[in-house]
Amino acid sequence: MCSRTAAVAGAAWILLLTGCTVRQLTYPAPPIRVPATPPAPLEAVELATTDETLISVWHLPADHLPATRPVALFFHGNGENLETMRQTGLFGELAGLDIGFAAVDYPGYGRSGGRPSEESLGLAADAAWRWLARRYPDRPRLVCGWSLGAAVALRLAASRGETVDGVIAMSPWTSLPDVAGIHFPRWLVGLALHERYDSLAIAPTIAEPTLVIHGARDSIIPAAQGERVAAALPGARWVSVPGAGHNDLLSRNEVWQEMAAFIEQRAKRES
Numbered sequence: 001m002c003s004r005t006a007a008v009a010g011a012a013w014i015l016l017l018t019g020c021t022v023r024q025l026t027y028p029a030p031p032i033r034v035p036a037t038p039p040a041p042l043e044a045v046e047l048a049t050t051d052e053t054l055i056s057v058w059h060l061p062a063d064h065l066p067a068t069r070p071v072a073l074f075f076h077g078n079g080e081n082l083e084t085m086r087q088t089g090l091f092g093e094l095a096g097l098d099i100g101f102a103a104v105d106y107p108g109y110g111r112s113g114g115r116p117s118e119e120s121l122g123l124a125a126d127a128a129w130r131w132l133a134r135r136y137p138d139r140p141r142l143v144c145g146w147s148l149g150a151a152v153a154l155r156l157a158a159s160r161g162e163t164v165d166g167v168i169a170m171s172p173w174t175s176l177p178d179v180a181g182i183h184f185p186r187w188l189v190g191l192a193l194h195e196r197y198d199s200l201a202i203a204p205t206i207a208e209p210t211l212v213i214h215g216a217r218d219s220i221i222p223a224a225q226g227e228r229v230a231a232a233l234p235g236a237r238w239v240s241v242p243g244a245g246h247n248d249l250l251s252r253n254e255v256w257q258e259m260a261a262f263i264e265q266r267a268k269r270e271s
Contacts, residue, residue, distance in 0.1 A: 062100020
């Protein structure tokens with residue numbers, strides 16, 4: 001009886017540790033501090049989700065741009081926050097696309113309150129999208145994300161499709177369990193992981209033009225997963241970047257060239 005109890009307790013302990021590890025790997029919020037005031041010309045915006053969680057957003061206004069230039073909502077990867085985006089030059093790259101944009105820190109990241117989860121990230125994305133639509137009611141509006149951010153962007157596009165003019169998904173997975181199953185035993189994933197982020201399942205419901213970009217040598221989220229998502233999207237362009245992995249994808253010039261061409265097409269469609 002004691003050995004049986006010990007076995008059950010041991011299994012529960014392993015499950016608890018595995019669950020904690022999976023959560024930490026899914027949401028490894030960086031310890032880097034995000035300042036209250038971003039560098040100009042970026043502006044800080046604080047938004048409340050429907051569950052009253054306060055979300056931190058950095059916004060580059062588009063008021064000085066021609067009326068046909070789009071604005072984009074950007075969702076970063078799981079190991080980033082707004083300050084790491086600044087440090088790695090992502091805001092400069094986005095500004096170089098001649099667009100306005102808003103970048104979101106997930107719940108539990110940077111100065112955002114709450115805890116990260118599939119549900120809380122969805123609420124944060126929806127709050128940011130509603131704000132962007134109010135701020136720019138007459139401009140083309142795009143949603144863009146990388147890695148975890150691609151899953152958030154695709155989910156938002158599926159739920160807000162009638163107000164989305166285009167989607168950019170970089171390094172998307174088919175689902176979170178599919179990715180976790182590459183790095184952990186499948187039985188542990190089934191026991192410890194309860195979030196799905198099932199991009200493949202929702203892809204057929206996204207009718208908007210979509211650009212899907214993936215590093216051909218991505219060992220974290222294999223390019224085959226991104227290609228499956230692209231194939232399931234009715235209006236997708238698939239771009240595989242030769243030699244690129246996961247963490248170096250956004251440093252490739254061809255990625256930004258593809259994004260610029262996609263944005264130009266969206267701007268022309270609205271002119």
